[in-house]
Amino acid sequence: MTPQPRTLFDKVWDAHVMATRPDGQALLAIDRHLLHEGSFHAFGMLDHAGRQIRRPELTFAVADHYVPSRDRGGPIPDPEIANMVSTLADNAGRHGIRHFGLDDRAQGIVHVLAPEQGLTLPGLTIVCGDSHTSTHGAFGALGFGIGATEVAHVLATQALWQRRPKTLRVGIDGVLGAHVTAKDVILAIIAGVGAGGAVGHVLEYAGSAIRGLSMEGRLTICNMSIEAGARAGMIAPDDTTFGFLEGRPYAPKGALFERAVAAWRLLPSDEGARFDREVTLDAAAIAPTVTWGTSPETALPVTAAVPDPGAEADATKAGQMRAMLDYMGLTPGMPLESVAIDRVFIGSCTNSRIEDLRAAAGVLRGQKAAVPGLVVPGSGPVRRQAEAEGLDQVFRAAGLEWGEPGCSMCVGINGDLVPAGERCASTTNRNFPGRQGPNARTHLMSPAMAAAAAVTGRLTDIRRLGSR
Incomplete structure (x- = not known):
C-alpha cells in the first residue's frame, strides 16, 4: 500500500506522539525546553508539589527578557529585576540546568541564542514560555509558546498534552524586489491573512522566495507566525539549514552530523501532501512595508497612505480603525512617508541577528541620525561579530546607542521604553498599545527601513535613499 503523502508538520508531530486521549488530545514528547526569567512561577509550582525536573539536560535557561541593555558591569539597579535574574540562576543551578546568564559569552535573546548554539535542530519539538517560540520553525522544528502551568508540566514530565492543529501552507514564488526583506514578506503575509487568520493552524512557508532566504530571514518569517494567530510556523x-548548523556547539558532529542530515532530508512535505488551507503571494508584488495601526495586520507599502475608516463597509472594523488612528495620532489620507518619528529601535528576536545589523549599518554608514535610537544585538556572539566588522562604530557615529544583548525595547519591561506619546520606528514584532511603554506609538518595519527612518526623521521608502 502506498503511504499517504505527509506534510512537514505531520512528520514532526507524528514522530512525537506518545499517547492519544479519547478527546483527541495527544501527549507530545518535548525535545527542547527553553526558559527565561519569567519561569519562576513554574519552578514555584514544582517546589509546592515536591516534584523534580524530568530531563534537566533537555532544558536550557536564558536571561533575556528583563536584563538591562546598558551598564552591565555592576549590579542590576532595579531590585525586582535583579531578583528575577538571580532567581533564574538559582533555579537552574539547583536543578542542573544549563544556564546562559549575563556572564556567559553566549548570552542573548533565547530565540537568537538557541539557533546559533545548535540547540534548534530540524524535526525537534521545542517549547518556551514565550509566544515567539515559533521562531525555531525556521529549521523545520515544531516550536510553540506555552503558559506557566504548561512550563511546569514540561519540567516535570518532558511531555505536553496538545490538540492537533490544522495546517496552512503559504506559498511565495518569484523574486523579491530591491530592498525587500523577510520582514516585509511576513508583514505582507499577516496583512493578507489577518491577525486572526491562522488561528488553530500551523503555517508552512514554501516557494522559491522562501527557499531563497538566508537562515536569518527564515527566522524572521517564522518568528512572526504568532502575529497571524498561528500556533507555529515552519520552513x-x-x-541552507544544514550549512548554518554545521559546527554549532550543540549540533551533532562528524559522522553523526552526516547521519542527521540524511534524516533531515526526509522531513520536507511530500509531493501531493494535503493542507487544510493554502494561500499564495507573488514575491514581486511585495514592497518595503510599515504598519500604521496597533496590530501587525495594519501593514501597508510605505508608499501608501493612512487608510480611511469611512471607506470601510464593516462598522465594527471601521470603529477599530478609528480607535487605532486616535491612539497613533494619524489622520486618514496622510502619506505614510509624511509621518515623523521620534526615535528608532533596532533589535528583538525578530531582527537582531548579524544580517539585520549589517543591513541597518549599510544605510547608516556615513550618515547622521535625525532622531535618537538604540541598537541592541541579539546575543553575545552577534555583538562580537558586529564589533569585529565595525558595525558598532557605524551606529555610534550616526548618533545611535549600542546596547548589550537582550529583549530591550521590544517589550518595555526592562527599563528601555519609548516615552509616552513618542513614535518609534521599530524592528520588533508587536505594536499594540503600550507594548514599548505606556502610550508609546510603534511602527513595525525592517532594519534597513528603521535605519532609513533614523536618517530622515520620518517613515521613508528605503529605495529612495538608493543603494547603500
Missing part, C-alpha cells in the same frame, strides 16, 4: 530544512 522545510535544506542545504
